[in-house]
Amino acid sequence: MITITALPTETVRALQAGAADAYGAPPERHVAQGSGNPCRHCLTFIAEGAEMLILAYRPFAGLHPYAETGPIFLCAAPCARHEGGAMPEVLCDSPDYLLKGYDTQDRIVYGTGRVVAAAEVAGYAQAVLERPEVAYLHVRSARNNCYQARIDRG
Template identity: 35%
Template sequence: MTTLHAPTTLHDPTTLHAPTTTLHETRAIAPDVLEQLRERDDAGATRRPVTDAEGGAPLRCCLRRSAAGERIVLVSYAPLRRWAAGTGAEPGPYDECGPVFIHAEQCAGPAGGPGYPAALHGARRMLRAYDARGHIIGGTLVELPVERAAEVDEVLRGVLADPAVALVHVRAVEFGCFLAEVRRR
């Protein structure tokens, strides 16, 4: 059972079923914000692009992993601050700035549909729910193997069923990194 108002809850993956419709959309970082981040990130720094020799970096511009040889840049990004600026919310201490990988130059953006970006899935993800003020109101820990990543859409539907939830941030558990934003459609 998932309780959104508990600090962290574990969703039972054995109860998941493949979703029939996706009533939410997963958003990459917007192209205009990406341009700003490439010039000066949310920590106020200008970062240098690198060639990703091995590939595998989780790219927040196109919601996939980098390929070997692609030019990427690691920038500081404040997703809640950016969202709050557009909504008039004041997240206060919930405003976080952290590292994200993006392409060094403009890319085509996400190729997938509106659902959960399975290409960025790891075995453990936190779905952090925020209210309209930008305050954390709960989190759901999802522990699913990569081959079952599509089932996260069902968990997201459950989280977004709570009318107090305005948006959800998908984060990596190990490093706390922001991966994507999810909102109702």
Template identity: 25%
Template sequence: MNTELSYEGVPTSELDRIRCNSYDDFGNAVVSRTSEEGGEPLRCCLTLARAGEQITLVAHRPMTVGGPYAEVGPVFVHVADCPAPVADGFPFDYRDRQAVLRPYDVAGQMLDGVVAEPGTSETELKRLFEDPAVDTVQVRNVVAGCWNFTVRRQG
């Protein structure tokens, strides 16, 4: 089984639309705020915000297929363009965080759920993708349940 994985935040096309229109796809205005202490999980570049960065909280639906799991939730993103996520494995700033991993099939139905302890998410993801029924895995915040990013097989 191919375990080369891609890690995807909010799509660039959606970010461009939000930044251009000054509101998200659900009608919420883009309100710039300064990250005071840093640490907010940014779903655009898959890093944690640094103190002083301009960020905003918008609504995003990470599931591209419909169905009961196609929920909309809050995500932090940079107000202005930022670099794309680095494509060399599990996002560095998220490696030492506890996470909920939710695998879904191609129809968008949740198959399982795993709480990954700090430092184990990448290993747990590879194990989940050993199941050929798994199409994507959403990595989520343990406390708030917010979507952090989506993982899928490459190729």
């Protein structure tokens, strides 16, 4: 069993209130255009015309060679955090996703990185999490490498 882990609510609320992003800049405020703006907290797409935030995010506590930083979107207004193992909307829209396993030191576990069809994300994640050296996985865009969510043992 797996759990899809969205960004922590306390982190998101701080960013929604104007806290600095991973580069020390305030989040940019924009209006969602189209349907391709996935919020990394509720894990749904931000409605066209709704206000959203664009910011630099690093899904790691510290700086090290594997601590990738990149752009993400968030709802500008408070939204409910996605909870549980159900596959969220934002992980069903693309034909495929990049999954990578990490150890307890936040280092990539080599051999776990793979582009996986959307329908196979849960199964692949479950198989990778059976490896004792893997603590969690990241789901990223297979096209742009943008961070989408984390997968933990559930």
